[in-house]
Amino acid sequence: MNASTLTSPAAARPPRTGAVSYRSVLLALVTGLFAFGVLPFIGNDYLFSAVLVPLLVFSLAGLGLNILTGYAGQLSVGSAAFMAIGAFATYNLALRLPGLPLLVSFALGGLLAALFGLLVGLPSLRIKGFYLIVSTLAAQFFVQWVFVKFSWFSNDDASGVISAPRLQVAGIDFGSPAGRYLFTLAIVSVLTWLARNLVHSATGRNWMAVRDMDTAAAVIGIPTGRVKLLAFGVSSFYLGVAGALWAFAYVGTVEPHGFDLARSFQILFIVIIGGMGSIAGSFIGAAFIVLFPVLLSNLAATWLSGVIDPGNVENVQKIVFGALIILFLIKEPDGLARLLQATWHRLRARHRKP
Amino acid sequence: MSIALAQSPATRSATVASPGGSPHPVPGDVLLRVDRIAMSFGGVAALSEVSFVVRQGEILSLIGPNGAGKSTLLNVINGVYRPHAGELVFDGLHFDAMTPERAARRGIARTFQNLALFKGMSVIDNVVTGRNLKMRQPFFAHALRTPAARREEAAQRAHAEGVLAFLQIEPHRDVPVGKLPYGLQKRVELARALAAEPRLLLLDEPMAGMNTAEKHEMARFIVEINRRLGTTVVLIEHDLGVVMDVSDRIVVLDHGQKIADGTPAQVRDDPAVISAYVGAAH
């Protein structure tokens, strides 16, 4: 097996320079205004709790994995392990150090996940390509085992499932669905901005160089070991915060089984379907993962009620996901992000014709 | 085949084409000494006791039949391979364990026979990565887009643009490299190597797969790089016409051993060289 090149995107996506065009700033402002200023007042609880918050959390997790796998080219099937660390660390910090501001607990939870990420990333210095999967797989199983076995992490709760403490920042309670949405939106917005800056800078270029051809990267002086470790660290930080958000803002509980291998694969699917090496792709993929089951259940209940019975919705989902992955790999390896971008360009071109 | 040099006033006076050799101010001190380098792969000796020097400011060509060990030698020089015996002295410093990063930091840049571009990035981004050793800002400065980070990015980008202009590929600045024709990709790789402002430039068959016009252009660029920027060049090339025209000195390898070392005129008439090539033709 070729131990060097891990992946090279069939259609290259040149990152734009760090500078932003007026149009995208305007777009960001309008979206931000709507998301922060309008939506909290017009949305209902279901929208916040079952659609928007999970979408944001999954996007953040997808973003984290995209940094490691999409930009830096290091395949990881242990994303959920880092989420678990973020969740449990934040929980324990909030519980045992109640004086600590919640945001600081979140940041520390992310940092602890990042440290573990560095550890898991160490083998990448010696091992290349596909074999690296073993490291993240080991991490996935090991971390899950630790949190199940050692009840200290779960505050010795007999059921093993603990509820997350209240979401309070600077005295304001964010516990309501709208509140949780705003809290998540704020954190995800800031982290997305930071990620965007990173990938459009020399850091991002170094990651992509290591992904595309790490021998050439070394030849031009890029310290490939440090670059890979940085990717592991940053990615795990994002995944850790996503895990903490998962526990605090989404499901409201902290349990190891929510961070199992299936979850890791789910995050990987977000990245593959949404678009590897694309920030927008993480969001699009997350939207797909969150909305598609809902769509499917509704279809099963109405139009296809004869064909698919509700118990089998999950199976059909699996089949469709699997088929979509294969289809995307064949037709559009850069995922939905590229597909949507191409469609948009074609529509605009058609619109321009007199 | 003779090369028309760049018609820039500053260089014209210093460059007068003369038959039988390339015009050159006297080459400087020894920049690189290759000292009894030996290398084998699984029992097969790829290089045996190869020794020669490269002087500052010269263009040295490495020629020889296929399989002679030329690429292997370049790989040793910039640390991709570790030789089993012998050592390198670059700029007065001894290296028995050269690594690619060390070579890059010392000012050795190279291009590859089979193109080693970052296919996922645009032309300008590929060339800017060549500037990475000049980038000092830490990653969190990048994340926060501090003024210092933005200044550094702009400065390095500007330098890369200069290299693009020098090699006349600015129109393709934002094109993903994978989409460019082969000849242009080779130029992008050269640009990336140049962006690092190297002391020593190693070119592995930079003209492979090119037609005559493209070869002309590439040879012209190489000579310009050497004359205008003063970069020392070691170049592997099969087209002997180009080699004779461009080189100050030529080293000939055959079956991993050096069989000749001298000016183009000396090498051309060397019987050992002739028999190596004639022998290889069978």
Place this chain on the structure above:
Amino acid sequence: MQFFLEVLVGGLLAGVMYSMVAIGFVLIYKASGIFNFAQGSMVLFAALTFVSLVEKGLNFWLALAATLLVMVLLAVAVGRLVLRPLVNRPPMVLFMATLGLSFMLEGAAQWLWGAQVHALSLGIEDRPFDVGGVFISEFDLFAATTAALLVTALSLAFNRTRTGLRLRAVADDPLAALAVGVHIEGLWAVVWSAAGAVALVAGLLWGARTGVQFSLSLIVLKALPVLIIGGFSSIPGAIVGGLLVGASEKLAEVYAGPLVGGGIENWFPYVLALLFLFYRPFGLFGERTVQRI
């Protein structure tokens, strides 16, 4: 000492089961350089199909033949719809495609045949019998013998037949093989069918032991350490790797497990594989790949 031997033997025999699954991987890897993540789902799919046919009243041997046919059809479909479009892509893309395939197979298997556990009987009891003071299960012995036969048959097929030669050519360089006129799709069909047959055998043995259920597809994950230790492209390596993983995992569980509350076998093989990667990145029997620039 006797206890140790019993644990060891039990681990070794469990390891044989891992090897069976790993062999399916090796076949496909040897022939196409792909790590087939869907191998585990193929085991599940094969076992479920067989068991459901038997439950519907079909005779054992007919059900076996029918399932084999299904696996062959599956192999042809995979070759045409997945492998051919992706023929030139990097290994990671192919791996992800098999990931997608595994999801499709799991979903399909459970949709068609349901999610409950099915009992499977091969007519061999799990009776322990005494060998010099150590108890060995009759069933485990049967499994070991089957594995040995399978390995011998496959090794012969690979090394002594023309098809085997063509397979090795294809694995080495698919485009070159195509250029020389090797009928790639036919070969893929042969290899994936063989892998499917191996999956069926593995599925039957595992199913008889633990019942046919969803967790069978998680076995694929255990196969990864087996392959890393044994080498991705070696059938004997799969056996040795399987034995090593089985034995070490059981021993670790029994002797170190109680210290930390058990469950070590969930992650121990992976950590072991990781350590192996540092010292023998190509596995005990794998082929060294030299990177030429």
